[in-house]
Amino acid sequence: MSLVTAQNIVRVYGHGSSQFQALRGVSLDIQKGESVAIVGKSGSGKSTLMHILALLDHPTSGTITLNDQPVQSIKTKALNQIRNQMFGFVFQQFFLNARDSVLENVMLPLRIGGITGSKRRYLAEAAIEAVGLSNKKNNHAQDLSGGQKQRVCIARALVNNPEIIFADEPTGNLDSTTGAKIENILFDLQQKQDITLIMVTHDQDLAAKCQRQIQIKDGQIVSEKGAH
Numbered sequence: 001m002s003l004v005t006a007q008n009i010v011r012v013y014g015h016g017s018s019q020f021q022a023l024r025g026v027s028l029d030i031q032k033g034e035s036v037a038i039v040g041k042s043g044s045g046k047s048t049l050m051h052i053l054a055l056l057d058h059p060t061s062g063t064i065t066l067n068d069q070p071v072q073s074i075k076t077k078a079l080n081q082i083r084n085q086m087f088g089f090v091f092q093q094f095f096l097n098a099r100d101s102v103l104e105n106v107m108l109p110l111r112i113g114g115i116t117g118s119k120r121r122y123l124a125e126a127a128i129e130a131v132g133l134s135n136k137k138n139n140h141a142q143d144l145s146g147g148q149k150q151r152v153c154i155a156r157a158l159v160n161n162p163e164i165i166f167a168d169e170p171t172g173n174l175d176s177t178t179g180a181k182i183e184n185i186l187f188d189l190q191q192k193q194d195i196t197l198i199m200v201t202h203d204q205d206l207a208a209k210c211q212r213q214i215q216i217k218d219g220q221i222v223s224e225k226g227a228h
């Protein structure tokens with residue numbers, strides 16, 4: 001079943017003479033439970049595409065559908081809800097609240113989603129456990145190593161039991177040993193919990209571990225490997 005489809009996506013930044021076409025007609029179809037790497041050189045349009053697939057940005061033209069529903073027809077409030085309930089985000093720069101504890105950081109999406117009390121705590125503790133950080137749950141995020149911070153991000157991405165995890169260079173800031181651990185956690189989740197994994201990466205080895213590799217060049221898909 002198609003989970004996300006993109007049809008002829010164009011994204012133009014800027015106006016007039018400074019206009020730039022970052023995506024020039026991208027179409028793709030992602031099935032539930034797949035792992036997909038979006039690869040390409042710096043400036044090729046990878047992050048732009050991922051932000052559009054993650055409903056964080058709108059295409060200038062073209063259509064995104066989610067579970068066969070065109071996204072344009074969904075109102076902003078419902079869209080925010082979908083993002084909160086269906087998606088998890090793992091980005092390179094962490095975006096953690098440094099002075100809050102690990103537990104507080106992981107509970108945040110649940111707080112936004114209106115889940116309260118002991119249920120919120122229970123779900124957050126389970127996600128922290130899944131990434132092997134239970135012994136740090138009361139530490140401030142700022143007092144963790146890079147790999148631990150990234151694991152907090154994964155726990156936060158997981159806590160809502162998402163259908164899709166979007167990861168932008170998830171191991172980009174990490175040494176190779178720590179990066180490998182993070183990779184294992186992500187692929188484990190994808191396989192055991194049937195989560196769809198969509199990641200942007202420069203790392204060829206990481207991309208090769210995904211079932212599909214979509215290569216972007218100058219805003220267009222130039223090759224697709226492993227497509228269903």
Ligand SMILES: Nc1ncnc2c1ncn2[C@@H]1O[C@H](COP(=O)(O)OP(=O)(O)OP(=O)(O)O)[C@@H](O)[C@H]1O
Nearest residue numbers: 013014020022040041042043044045046047048049
């Ligand atoms: N807000 C913006 N305004 C204008 N141009 C932009 C904006 N964001 C991105 N671009 C341009 O669009 C192109 C694609 O950018 P994008 O961030 O998608 O590339 P990328 O493949 O993710 O690159 P990197 O690997 O370096 O992160 C680049 O040429 C970039 O300069």
